Amino acid sequence: MNKLQDLQLRISDAVDKLNLPESPDTLYEPVSYILSLGGKRMRPALLLMACDLFGGDVEAAMAPAVAIEVFHNFTLMHDDIMDKAPLRRGKTTVHERWGHNAGILSGDAMLVLSYELMMQVEDGLLRTVLDIFNKTALGVCEGQQLDMDFEQLGDVGIDEYLEMIRLKTSVLLGGALKIGALIGGAEMKDAELLNHFGEYLGIAFQLQDDILDVYGDPDKFGKQVGGDILSNKKTYLLIKALELADGSQKDELEHWIAFKEFDNNQKVAAVTQIYDSLGIRQHAEQAMETYADKAFAALDALNLPEEHKQYLRNFADGLLVREN
Amino acid sequence: MNKLQDLQLRISDAVDKLNLPESPDTLYEPVSYILSLGGKRMRPALLLMACDLFGGDVEAAMAPAVAIEVFHNFTLMHDDIMDKAPLRRGKTTVHERWGHNAGILSGDAMLVLSYELMMQVEDGLLRTVLDIFNKTALGVCEGQQLDMDFEQLGDVGIDEYLEMIRLKTSVLLGGALKIGALIGGAEMKDAELLNHFGEYLGIAFQLQDDILDVYGDPDKFGKQVGGDILSNKKTYLLIKALELADGSQKDELEHWIAFKEFDNNQKVAAVTQIYDSLGIRQHAEQAMETYADKAFAALDALNLPEEHKQYLRNFADGLLVREN
Numbered sequence: 001m002n003k004l005q006d007l008q009l010r011i012s013d014a015v016d017k018l019n020l021p022e023s024p025d026t027l028y029e030p031v032s033y034i035l036s037l038g039g040k041r042m043r044p045a046l047l048l049m050a051c052d053l054f055g056g057d058v059e060a061a062m063a064p065a066v067a068i069e070v071f072h073n074f075t076l077m078h079d080d081i082m083d084k085a086p087l088r089r090g091k092t093t094v095h096e097r098w099g100h101n102a103g104i105l106s107g108d109a110m111l112v113l114s115y116e117l118m119m120q121v122e123d124g125l126l127r128t129v130l131d132i133f134n135k136t137a138l139g140v141c142e143g144q145q146l147d148m149d150f151e152q153l154g155d156v157g158i159d160e161y162l163e164m165i166r167l168k169t170s171v172l173l174g175g176a177l178k179i180g181a182l183i184g185g186a187e188m189k190d191a192e193l194l195n196h197f198g199e200y201l202g203i204a205f206q207l208q209d210d211i212l213d214v215y216g217d218p219d220k221f222g223k224q225v226g227g228d229i230l231s232n233k234k235t236y237l238l239i240k241a242l243e244l245a246d247g248s249q250k251d252e253l254e255h256w257i258a259f260k261e262f263d264n265n266q267k268v269a270a271v272t273q274i275y276d277s278l279g280i281r282q283h284a285e286q287a288m289e290t291y292a293d294k295a296f297a298a299l300d301a302l303n304l305p306e307e308h309k310q311y312l313r314n315f316a317d318g319l320l321v322r323e324n
Numbered sequence: 325m326n327k328l329q330d331l332q333l334r335i336s337d338a339v340d341k342l343n344l345p346e347s348p349d350t351l352y353e354p355v356s357y358i359l360s361l362g363g364k365r366m367r368p369a370l371l372l373m374a375c376d377l378f379g380g381d382v383e384a385a386m387a388p389a390v391a392i393e394v395f396h397n398f399t400l401m402h403d404d405i406m407d408k409a410p411l412r413r414g415k416t417t418v419h420e421r422w423g424h425n426a427g428i429l430s431g432d433a434m435l436v437l438s439y440e441l442m443m444q445v446e447d448g449l450l451r452t453v454l455d456i457f458n459k460t461a462l463g464v465c466e467g468q469q470l471d472m473d474f475e476q477l478g479d480v481g482i483d484e485y486l487e488m489i490r491l492k493t494s495v496l497l498g499g500a501l502k503i504g505a506l507i508g509g510a511e512m513k514d515a516e517l518l519n520h521f522g523e524y525l526g527i528a529f530q531l532q533d534d535i536l537d538v539y540g541d542p543d544k545f546g547k548q549v550g551g552d553i554l555s556n557k558k559t560y561l562l563i564k565a566l567e568l569a570d571g572s573q574k575d576e577l578e579h580w581i582a583f584k585e586f587d588n589n590q591k592v593a594a595v596t597q598i599y600d601s602l603g604i605r606q607h608a609e610q611a612m613e614t615y616a617d618k619a620f621a622a623l624d625a626l627n628l629p630e631e632h633k634q635y636l637r638n639f640a641d642g643l644l645v646r647e648n
Contacts, residue, residue, distance in 0.1 A: 021462070021466075022465055027465060027469040078429070078432060081428060082425040084427065100424075105465055105468055108432075109465040110466050111432065112435075113462070115454070119451065126450055127450055129445060134439055134443070138345070138433060139408060142345075142351055148429075187433070232511060
């Protein structure tokens with residue numbers, strides 16, 4: 001087994017060496033730029049890891065892994081336009097630097113490039129791999145759409161929220177693992193179990209992110225605590241709180257949501273207090289545990305040597321820090 | 325041989341019956357909308373025609389033909405955002421009706437859907453067809469980028485212009501014909517000749533469009549005569565005129581280009597007069613004939629019954645009305 005860090009390094013190297021067309025440079029320069037901003041290369045590394053777990057040749061999975069990274073960065077390029085984000089990984093976003101049109105069109109080219117890369121599998125796997133990739137790509141678009149819809153909606157249910165985060169963040173993890181497993185020689189049944197493992201783990205990880213935004217240690221979390229509260233982001237915590245709050249609590253919560261001018265610390269403290277009184281943290285941790293358990297159950301059912309399963313368990317434990 | 329009009333009708337029918345996912349409707353409603361705006365369905369009909377010419381089953385080419393139409397409409401959806409166009413085929417554009425973000429994301433979903441449809445070919449053709457489709461799709465992105473670049477550039481050469489229109493409009497025609505021919509059972513050599521036929525014909529058609537904008541009969545042309553002149557669009561005519569004009573003519577042309585406030589009729593008349601004095605129409609018609617000749621030469625080399633070649637000649641003659 002290769003170490004995940006080694007796989008991440010190999011992906012970074014392959015991304016750096018990616019042979020993009022040279023002309024028109026106005027089309028391909030933003031592509032090189034966003035890919036050069038780095039990131040953990042987690043999704044493609046997971047694809048390689050899945051291939052490796054089933055005894056496959058990691059090199060044979062390198063182009064599809066890079067495809068996943070190019071696809072992921074295509075979604076970031078377009079999402080940044082939609083979210084009007086000025087920065088990505090501390091650097092100017094593509095649309096801020098080159099304009100909206102460049103962001104749209106270079107993103108489109110990246111989606112095509114990701115198919116070109118994903119096709120670099122043996123003939124016997126081509127249709128299967130592309131079917132998974134299509135489904136994954138469409139799921140990611142659907143998730144982003146739901147996320148935007150929810151910003152406009154007053155009332156979002158917990159199940160809708162979970163489906164949104166599944167589509168927006170988890171299907172790509174699951175898809176990457178499934179494709180990697182198949183390239184590595186896995187049976188479809190095992191590839192699907194690994195897919196479930198990835199999807200459930202992704203949902204658990206996103207729920208953890210929601211929790212840490214409010215209850216995380218700012219030094220470890222690396223983000224401003226309460227950022228989601230300040231922006232009224234419809235996280236698991238807020239949705240659950242709106243569901244559970246009774247008359248006066250609900251009024252107070254809705255007051256803070258509607259309030260345009262407020263002291264940041266005051267708003268974070270007040271909303272956190274409502275969360276505390278409703279036991280929202282426990283609800284969210286319970287949900288996170290439920291999905292983590294589902295992920296581990298999928299893993300248990302996998303036809304893999306115990307040592308390899310342990311590797312995946314360690315990986316999952318590393319992602320989900322269950323005590324803060 | 326099926327008539328082209330019949331093939332267009334069958335495509336329209338297949339597009340109408342396209343089974344889109346239902347949810348989220350905010351993602352797929354703009355997709356249904358733009359596909360319902362109609363259009364001549366020329367590109368997918370050409371794919372079916374190419375299949376038919378080589379004795380293939382048109383039904384077997386239906387999904388890839390619809391893929392071409394979905395792809396084409398994806399480019400329209402994104403181009404309309406980039407061009408800030410309020411109308412498409414007389415109806416409100418997607419981004420005007422649902423917002424920019426919907427236009428971006430529904431367009432992305434359409435590109436994925438076009439791959440899903442394009443994959444509906446037999447296994448033996450899958451990789452070949454998708455390789456052509458990737459190359460075509462990337463070419464269209466490159467053409468759109470060059471078109472946007474040229475708007476900002478003072479100096480564009482005739483060769484650059486011809487390459488831009490080849491990429492922006494012709495490669496999709498050529499790609500559609502090539503894919504259709506292969507599905508119909510053509511040898512690669514013949515599929516490539518048909519591809520060349522489509523690309524050259526597309527360039528000739530675009531040059532004709534440039535000419536008709538200035539010299540066309542407004543009743544037949546269906547657009548405002550001189551629209552390109554009023555918007556300073558860098559067409560073959562303007563680029564050639566800037567290349568050929570001597571001192572005082574060049575000054576006058578640049579004066580009209582720089583002029584912000586002008587009487588429309590006066591500007592069109594003045595620029596047309598410069599074109600006339602430089603023989604620009606003849607230059608443009610000569611270029612158009614050159615590409616039409618290349619298209620017919622590709623056709624002559626095709627391994628097809630004379631009757632089928634005549635069908636393609638008639639089709640080309642119908643597109644290129646050589647006297648106005």
